[in-house]
Amino acid sequence: MKLKSFLTVTAVLFVFCFCNAGCSKDNETLPQNNENGNENTNTNSTSKMKITIGTAVFTATLYNNASAAALKARLPLTLDMTELNGNEKYYDFPSPLPANASIGGEIKAGDLTLYGDNVLVLFYKSFSTSYSYTKLGYIDSPAGLPAALGTGNVVVRFENN
Numbered sequence: 001m002k003l004k005s006f007l008t009v010t011a012v013l014f015v016f017c018f019c020n021a022g023c024s025k026d027n028e029t030l031p032q033n034n035e036n037g038n039e040n041t042n043t044n045s046t047s048k049m050k051i052t053i054g055t056a057v058f059t060a061t062l063y064n065n066a067s068a069a070a071l072k073a074r075l076p077l078t079l080d081m082t083e084l085n086g087n088e089k090y091y092d093f094p095s096p097l098p099a100n101a102s103i104g105g106e107i108k109a110g111d112l113t114l115y116g117d118n119v120l121v122l123f124y125k126s127f128s129t130s131y132s133y134t135k136l137g138y139i140d141s142p143a144g145l146p147a148a149l150g151t152g153n154v155v156v157r158f159e160n161n
Helices: 002-021 066-073 145-149
Strands: 047-053 056-062 077-084 088-092 102-107 111-115 119-123 127-139 154-160
Touching (some): 047 145, 056 066, 066 127
Antiparallel strands (some): 047 154, 077 154
């Protein structure tokens, strides 16, 4: 009797794991290093960008989408980014970029996004959100990012790598 219960539980767990693994977003394609997904990527090509904050230099991977391409076309940029919520820095562009926002989800430290069609956002803490963002890219190794950005407004340089 115990063996039958054990087999039943094992079968249920197997089915659950199998179904859960198959419940991914079919319209997402991951960049080559598979750290973050973006619904607007349709090839494996990605590009890099250099982000400088004071003396700290970070490399970011940009997604292959129209929004990231439009941002890259504006480089180099030196922006005075404003602190918000103790987890992000943002900059309001005077003109819009293409946007294709997805609703909510997990924000990771180092994510570079577009809020609306003209607000560039660089996150330095991870959290869950219900806000909609267009994914532009992410900092490859975000260790040291919170310290570099500090607690107030900060000047950030974005340029081609």
